[in-house]
Amino acid sequence: MAETNKKKMIKLACTGLGIILFASAVVFVFSSSKLYSQEDEDRALLERAKTFFAPLTEKVIDNPQNPVTPEKVNLGKMLYFEPRLSKSGFISCNSCHNLASYGVDNLPTSIGHKWQIGPRNAPTVLNAALHTAQFWDGRAKDLEEQAKGPVLNPKEMASPHEGFVVDRLKSIPEYVELFKKAFPEEKDPLTYENVAKAIAAFERTLLTPSRFDNFLQGDLNALTKEEKEGLKTFIEVGCTTCHRGKGVGGDIFQKFGLVKPYYEVIKYKDKKQIDIGRYAITKNEGDKYVFKVPSLRNVTRTYPYFHDGSVWSLEEAVKIMAEIQLGRKLTDDEVKKIVAFLKSLEGEIPEDALKLPVLPESTPQTSKPDFK
Amino acid sequence: MAETNKKKMIKLACTGLGIILFASAVVFVFSSSKLYSQEDEDRALLERAKTFFAPLTEKVIDNPQNPVTPEKVNLGKMLYFEPRLSKSGFISCNSCHNLASYGVDNLPTSIGHKWQIGPRNAPTVLNAALHTAQFWDGRAKDLEEQAKGPVLNPKEMASPHEGFVVDRLKSIPEYVELFKKAFPEEKDPLTYENVAKAIAAFERTLLTPSRFDNFLQGDLNALTKEEKEGLKTFIEVGCTTCHRGKGVGGDIFQKFGLVKPYYEVIKYKDKKQIDIGRYAITKNEGDKYVFKVPSLRNVTRTYPYFHDGSVWSLEEAVKIMAEIQLGRKLTDDEVKKIVAFLKSLEGEIPEDALKLPVLPESTPQTSKPDFK
Numbered sequence: 001m002a003e004t005n006k007k008k009m010i011k012l013a014c015t016g017l018g019i020i021l022f023a024s025a026v027v028f029v030f031s032s033s034k035l036y037s038q039e040d041e042d043r044a045l046l047e048r049a050k051t052f053f054a055p056l057t058e059k060v061i062d063n064p065q066n067p068v069t070p071e072k073v074n075l076g077k078m079l080y081f082e083p084r085l086s087k088s089g090f091i092s093c094n095s096c097h098n099l100a101s102y103g104v105d106n107l108p109t110s111i112g113h114k115w116q117i118g119p120r121n122a123p124t125v126l127n128a129a130l131h132t133a134q135f136w137d138g139r140a141k142d143l144e145e146q147a148k149g150p151v152l153n154p155k156e157m158a159s160p161h162e163g164f165v166v167d168r169l170k171s172i173p174e175y176v177e178l179f180k181k182a183f184p185e186e187k188d189p190l191t192y193e194n195v196a197k198a199i200a201a202f203e204r205t206l207l208t209p210s211r212f213d214n215f216l217q218g219d220l221n222a223l224t225k226e227e228k229e230g231l232k233t234f235i236e237v238g239c240t241t242c243h244r245g246k247g248v249g250g251d252i253f254q255k256f257g258l259v260k261p262y263y264e265v266i267k268y269k270d271k272k273q274i275d276i277g278r279y280a281i282t283k284n285e286g287d288k289y290v291f292k293v294p295s296l297r298n299v300t301r302t303y304p305y306f307h308d309g310s311v312w313s314l315e316e317a318v319k320i321m322a323e324i325q326l327g328r329k330l331t332d333d334e335v336k337k338i339v340a341f342l343k344s345l346e347g348e349i350p351e352d353a354l355k356l357p358v359l360p361e362s363t364p365q366t367s368k369p370d371f372k
Numbered sequence: 373m374a375e376t377n378k379k380k381m382i383k384l385a386c387t388g389l390g391i392i393l394f395a396s397a398v399v400f401v402f403s404s405s406k407l408y409s410q411e412d413e414d415r416a417l418l419e420r421a422k423t424f425f426a427p428l429t430e431k432v433i434d435n436p437q438n439p440v441t442p443e444k445v446n447l448g449k450m451l452y453f454e455p456r457l458s459k460s461g462f463i464s465c466n467s468c469h470n471l472a473s474y475g476v477d478n479l480p481t482s483i484g485h486k487w488q489i490g491p492r493n494a495p496t497v498l499n500a501a502l503h504t505a506q507f508w509d510g511r512a513k514d515l516e517e518q519a520k521g522p523v524l525n526p527k528e529m530a531s532p533h534e535g536f537v538v539d540r541l542k543s544i545p546e547y548v549e550l551f552k553k554a555f556p557e558e559k560d561p562l563t564y565e566n567v568a569k570a571i572a573a574f575e576r577t578l579l580t581p582s583r584f585d586n587f588l589q590g591d592l593n594a595l596t597k598e599e600k601e602g603l604k605t606f607i608e609v610g611c612t613t614c615h616r617g618k619g620v621g622g623d624i625f626q627k628f629g630l631v632k633p634y635y636e637v638i639k640y641k642d643k644k645q646i647d648i649g650r651y652a653i654t655k656n657e658g659d660k661y662v663f664k665v666p667s668l669r670n671v672t673r674t675y676p677y678f679h680d681g682s683v684w685s686l687e688e689a690v691k692i693m694a695e696i697q698l699g700r701k702l703t704d705d706e707v708k709k710i711v712a713f714l715k716s717l718e719g720e721i722p723e724d725a726l727k728l729p730v731l732p733e734s735t736p737q738t739s740k741p742d743f744k
Contacts, residue, residue: 081472090467100453106734115743312740313736358726368684
């Protein structure tokens with residue numbers, strides 16, 4: 001009996017041990033398989049993301065026609081902050097593309113000379129070098145061409161003509177010297193062309209890699225769980241049709257209201273104000289309501305949204321986009337996840353760009369500010 | 373004969389040597405006495421200067437009611453660059469007191485909300501902490517009181533009332549946190565009072581010691597010969613009657629046109645525009661045309677001059693001042709020397725102040741910009 005009991009107890013103990021071992025093994029296999037599957041999923045997401053996006057680094061995006069040099073960047077930054085480029089002496093590039101607020105003014109559309117209200121929302125200068133063309137309608141092929149626009153636009157900085165700007169700068173000896181240094185091979189370096197080239201060179205340095213780029217470079221933990229879910233949703237919903245590449249947008253043109261006219265969704269008070277987009281430039285019927293797809297980098301900071309700055313909430317903008325571009329009604333949860341992902345596109349403004357330059361003094365030859 | 377010749381030659385040699393030694397001694401005595409007298413003169417000038425001026429250092433000029441702390445300065449700088457303090461969301465303190473141009477806008481009078489043109493020239497914020505009172509008419513007793521003005525002035529930043537500003541900032545969580553840190557002992561730290569206190573704390577750090585201060589501290593070579601002559605002329609002509617102390621001005625009020633009405637010298641197109649100055653505040657007959665004497669620190673950078681910004685040339689401003697305040701017609705040479713001295717008052721803007729802050733993002737609760 002004692003022997004049988006002993007045997008029974010041993011058997012029981014063995015069974016108990018067996019159960020424990022089996023349970024442990026099950027837990028181990030289950031948990032490790034779960035671990036493996038999460039990383040696997042993330043890796044799959046990364047591989048998928050890589051087919052749409054490319055990581056942004058701090059490497060300057062050069063223009064062979066205007067190679068970026070420290071001298072040009074230095075001069076360009078001064079000109080970027082230079083209110084004397086405007087007729088009034090009050091408005092600089094930074095007035096509307098304020099580097100203190102991610103290169104925008106956070107206004108629906110900008111304020112210009114004599115408090116005129118511009119027709120379109122000021123896009124950020126950050127990462128603008130990535131864009132296939134400049135302005136909402138892409139009427140400038142690059143930053144060098146773009147920089148020439150606002151200075152002479154009567155609704156913006158309102159300088160009357162190129163010579164006015166050149167003469168003002170030529171009246172300031174420090175600028176004469178700085179243009180010589182920035183364009184050392186030119187006989188007459190202080191030209192309107194070179195004003196734009198220097199500003200563009202500065203702008204080419206305004207790149208803001210973010211956590212998303214770390215993810216794209218293989219760091220699976222660079223994004224939170226929600227951000228990864230957002231990225232997945234962003235891809236699955238089809239946002240990547242337009243918002244793709246290094247800029248997460250900015251590399252193609254697209255009709256605003258591809259599936260549904262946008263003016264039916266955004267309630268415009270005045271239908272006459274509806275912007276026909278690129279059509280105004282090309283006169284091509286197919287370009288009606290067509291705009292450059294904006295980059296979504298730092299989009300959480302560049303409210304209000306769309307070419308007319310009509311929408312303040314990023315959640316609402318995402319919903320509208322899905323509806324009018326993709327014909328989809330997103331759930332609140334999908335929107336929340338996408339917005340979480342978009343937050344991961346927020347980068348840091350380069351430290352050098354945030355160092356305010358000290359501007360050189362005017363001379364008796366410098367033309368006086370004109371408020372009219 | 374040979375003996376005599378020898379003697380003669382020795383005598384001649386001795387005489388020659390004597391002459392050389394004598395000449396050397398004369399040159400030595402003359403030059404050393406000249407050296408001595410120049411240094412002596414400089415030292416005398418320094419001693420005389422010390423009776424009028426005091427050296428400025430980088431030591432913050434504190435207000436016992438608003439002690440300067442790093443937390444306040446940090447917050448104050450953000451608010452200084454914050455366009456959301458204005459109704460339109462377009463104008464910040466820095467719009468008119470631009471640190472990129474020595475704390476001024478270099479406009480005759482400033483542009484404000486809806487392109488309204490202000491009545492008086494924007495004084496520099498640099499070294500403003502030295503002033504006995506703020507604004508041209510001294511209507512604010514200190515920077516803390518001053519900072520409250522422009523934000524609510526309908527011609528300047530045009531925020532409709534204090535609560536508007538407080539509500540806007542309270543809608544931004546980062547500001548709520550920063551006010552807590554800056555005013556840790558207060559229950560409700562985000563108040564209009566504290567907005568002004570934080571801005572003032574930042575402004576109290578904006579001090580620009582210059583070469584003149586090195587001179588005042590005993591470095592006789594800190595000023596050039598011409599600058600020292602200018603300083604001497606500045607004292608002898610009597611400019612120091614008003615432009616004195618640490619700020620080289622800024623510590624008293626004075627009638628603009630003490631000897632001769634200023635509107636006779638500066639040809640005003642519209643006599644109705646003539647500014648009655650401090651009289652508007654005190655209603656005291658003796659305060660007609662009385663203004664705060666401006667500090668001359670960085671005056672070479674803060675053109676155009678006078679309370680109405682009517683004069684662009686510093687030379688002309690110096691001439692007019694001598695004529696209407698001291699009843700003197702200065703020669704061109706005197707003017708040139710004085711201007712040379714004034715150049716030595718140009719200091720450097722503190723590096724920290726030139727680091728543009730990155731402003732926190734708005735929330736759905738943040739009131740929208742209003743251009744009207």
